[in-house]
Amino acid sequence: MTFRSHLDGSAHFFSPESAMAAQIGLGADVIMAFDECTEYPADATRVRASMELTARWAARSKKYFEEHKHEVPWENDENPRPSQNARGTGHPGAFPEENPGERCSPGQVGTPAPTSASVTPASTQIVPAARDTQALFGIVQGGMDRELRRESALRTIEIGFPGYAIGGMSVGEPRERTREVVESTLEHLPADKPRYLMGVGTPEEIVEYAQLGVDMMDCVLPTRAARHGLLFTSEGKISIKQTRYAADEGPLDPNCSCSVCRRYSRAYLRHLYASHEVLAQVLNTVHNLSFYLDTMRRVRHSIELGERLCPAADVPRPQS
Numbered sequence: 001m002t003f004r005s006h007l008d009g010s011a012h013f014f015s016p017e018s019a020m021a022a023q024i025g026l027g028a029d030v031i032m033a034f035d036e037c038t039e040y041p042a043d044a045t046r047v048r049a050s051m052e053l054t055a056r057w058a059a060r061s062k063k064y065f066e067e068h069k070h071e072v073p074w075e076n077d078e079n080p081r082p083s084q085n086a087r088g089t090g091h092p093g094a095f096p097e098e099n100p101g102e103r104c105s106p107g108q109v110g111t112p113a114p115t116s117a118s119v120t121p122a123s124t125q126i127v128p129a130a131r132d133t134q135a136l137f138g139i140v141q142g143g144m145d146r147e148l149r150r151e152s153a154l155r156t157i158e159i160g161f162p163g164y165a166i167g168g169m170s171v172g173e174p175r176e177r178t179r180e181v182v183e184s185t186l187e188h189l190p191a192d193k194p195r196y197l198m199g200v201g202t203p204e205e206i207v208e209y210a211q212l213g214v215d216m217m218d219c220v221l222p223t224r225a226a227r228h229g230l231l232f233t234s235e236g237k238i239s240i241k242q243t244r245y246a247a248d249e250g251p252l253d254p255n256c257s258c259s260v261c262r263r264y265s266r267a268y269l270r271h272l273y274a275s276h277e278v279l280a281q282v283l284n285t286v287h288n289l290s291f292y293l294d295t296m297r298r299v300r301h302s303i304e305l306g307e308r309l310c311p312a313a314d315v316p317r318p319q320s
Contacts, residue, residue, distance in 0.1 A: 001036070016060035020068065020136075027073040028134065032165065033061035035139040040172045047143035054141040055155045062136060062159055069133040137163040137196060144177055146184045153188035163194035163216075170199040170219075179208070186213050203232055203295045210299045211308070222292050226284035229273045232291045238266075240284070245270040258290035 002013050016034040023031035035054040038047050138161035142148030156164060166185050169178050182197060189195050196216040197209055206217055222232070229241040233253035238245075240252075248266040260269075260283045272280035302308075 016057045017064045020061055020064040024065070024068055024072050024134065030135045030137060030163070031065075033058045033136060033138050033161070035141055035167055037168045037171065038141060038143045040144065042143055044145065047145055047148060051142045051148050051152050054139065055152065058138050058156055058159050058161075062138075062161070065134075065136045069136075072133050135162045137161055137165050137194070139165045139167040139198070140185055140189070141168045142185075143168060144173060144181055146181065149181060149185045150188050153185060157188075157190065161193075163196060164189050165196040165198050166214075167198045169197065170201065175205075179212075182209060182214070183212055203292065206292070206295055207299055210303075222288035223285050226288045227281050229280070229284065231284055232288055240266065240270050241273050242270075252287060253291070256287070256291065256294070258287055258294075260284075260287040260290070 001015070002011050004011055014034070019034040020031070034057045036050045036057070038050040042050070138156040138159060140149060140152045140156055142150075142152045153164070166182055166189075169182060173181075178200075186195060191213070194215045195213060196218075197214045198217075199219060200206070200209060200217050201219050202221060209217060225232070229239055231238045231240055231252060234255040235253065238252070245266040248270075250266055251261045252264070252266055252269060253261050264283065269280065269283060272283065
């Protein structure tokens with residue numbers, strides 16, 4: 001498949017083999033088979049051809065991966081790799097737990113003393129270098145056609161992967177349609193393997209799809225929204241660029257313990273954004289990512305309690 005650079009218009013050819021080589025070289029823990037994301041809307045002939053192409057590419061991706069997986073950079077690294085718990089005990093692989101502390105005056109960045117809850121015991125910070133290689137996930141395509149999705153799922157499972165992704169969603173279709181297709185596709189994926197929904201979504205969608213049985217999700221929304229001054233809070237979305245926050249000395253989200261909410265007021269965040277300070281994008285991003293991580297942490301807590309999941313802002317918080 002040939003792509004044109006958005007920088008200079010130059011042509012670049014990618015294949016399942018070159019995509020695998022690049023991902024192996026990056027050393028990511030989870031990598032994805034090469035696929036084609038079908039546009040929306042698309043007619044039946046186009047969707048069928050795209051799904052068939054993705055199936056062929058999945059087989060080629062796995063073949064190349066099996067032949068070259070030993071080339072992953074950390075496979076022979078004698079240095080121990082950080083464990084998933086190395087950066088905090090609350091949510092493995094995520095940001096460290098925030099320490100409670102006083103909010104600082106605008107413009108000041110405090111350094112609260114670490115508490116026992118934020119310090120990971122040395123014995124759990126490092127684990128021996130992994131002997132396994134990367135996890136290559138297959139991707140299910142098929143547009144909005146449930147039958148093609150079923151066929152794609154079965155063919156991808158037949159090839160065999162340690163995890164399965166649902167791709168080609170959130171490409172312009174109505175949200176109700178997204179849910180219908182995702183729910184029907186999940187019925188055909190193994191319950192004992194990770195199920196990854198690509199390109200989703202809002203905090204509410206994360207709760208919704210976790211309830212359906214999705215294990216993993218990704219989305220550019222929290223960072224993209226942050227760059228445009230849109231912030232997620234337990235009280236709803238806030239557009240920090242609005243003038244009504246110019247004199248608001250309250251925290252961005254009184255129920256959030258992230259470093260931004262502890263240290264800066266809405267007025268200061270609005271000032272940074274209005275002044276076109278790069279720091280505005282940084283702080284907004286830190287908060288939105290923290291909110292998403294907190295949402296997932298509370299979702300997991302609800303699952304552990306065996307409770308039905310609630311809207312994002314109402315998911316019960318773990319007791320500290």
